Amino acid sequence: MLFKNLSRLGLLLGLILFVSCSEDDGMEETNTGGETNAAAVYITDSPIDESNVDAVFITVSEVKVNGKAIEGFNETTLEISSLTQGRTELLGELALKAGTTSDISLVLSETDASGNGPGNYVVTSGGEKIEIGSALEINVNDQVEIIENMQNEVVLDFDLRKSLKSDGDSYSFVSESQLESNIRAVNSMNTGIVTGSVNNTSEANGDVVVAYAYLEGAFEESETNMNGEGVNFSNAVSSSVVSDPNGEFEIHFLEEGDYELHFASYSDEDSDGKLEFTSMVEANTASNIDLSGFTVGANSEVNLQISFTGLLGL
Known part of the structure; x- marks a missing residue:
């Protein structure tokens, strides 16, 4: 009898051990398939080419990636126009699975963080506050590659130059579909920087000079014309104002790949406080880098020493 009881006990213990091991194996497989990776979400901007605009503010009420909202996010009003030359503002952090994101959305509020x-x-330069948009959910067309076992940084480039339009003394966002196409989303781990210095900006014969980065082969003469939303150079990946008087410029968060660089001159020809495109500027470099085709690598910087040689098409 004792032998039978011991045998039954042994069988029972063996069964429990087998079930326990099976459950552990199943849990390990589930965890492996669903591992998440840390991701911080930032926002940045490319400079706006409106001389009559002093600042642009937006209020973000929610940020979602793959349908998942950033937990604990507080409605934030930020001066988006100040986030140029690589400056960013952290919106929050969340955990994401490795691979390409399925959707990224940015929700704008009709009131500021104080409820006003x-x-x-x-x-405006005269101190006037002009509303540019009410509540809006922007579903960004761009997607980002989340890298496994890394601290990922998702950067949203609002690009006011392409996202804001003016009509007389009023300002508004471009159409929702255009806005969703204009905002870039990148993982900063896969991006590089283009910096440069122009030694003779006066040759551009304008009030402001802007450097435009295009994917190699994407620039066409028609880019100098305004699109349906009133935006010049609408297919540029990003841009930077060439500062005066030292002639420096910086274009950040360019995904690794091949690019070309173009310069355009602007002047306020009719004295209305707004800049108008006047001409493309011919330029060359002091190195063997060809402005019509060069490579930007991840986590790298391409530095250009540039001379303007005159205006194109004149």
Whole structure:
């Protein structure tokens, strides 16, 4: 009898051990298939080429990646126009599976973080506050590659130059579909920087010079014309104002790949406080880098020493 009881006990213990091991194996497989990776979400901007605009503010009420909202996110009003030359603002952090994101959305509020309206507005050089948009959910067309076992940094480039339009003394966002196409999303781990210095900006014969980065082969003469939203150079990946008087410029968060660089001159020809495109500027470099085709690598910087040689098409 004792032998039978011991045998039954042994069988029972063996069965429990087998079930326990099976459950552990199943849990390990589930965890392996669903591992998440840390990702911080930042926002940045490319400079706006409106001389009559002092600042642009937007109010973000929610940020979602793959349908998952950043937990604990507090509605934030930020001066988006100040986030140029690689400056960013952290929106929050979340855990994401490795691979390409399926959707990224940015929700703008009609009131600011204090509950006052408007939430999204331009401040003109005369100090006037002009509303540019009410509540809006922007579903960004761009997607980002999340890298396994790395601290990922998702950067959203709002690009006000392409996202804001003016009509007389009023300002507004471009159409929702255009806005969703204009905002870039990149993983900073896969991006590089183009910096440069122009030694003779006066040759551009304008009030402002802007450097435009295009994917190699993407630039056409028609880019100098305004698109349906009133935006010149609408297919440029990013841009930078060439500072005066030292002639420096910086274009950040360019995904690794091949690019070409073009310069355009602007002047306020009719004295209305707004810059108008006047001409493309011919340029060359002091090195063997060809402005019509060069490579930007991840986590690298391409530095260009540039001379303007005159205006094109004159």
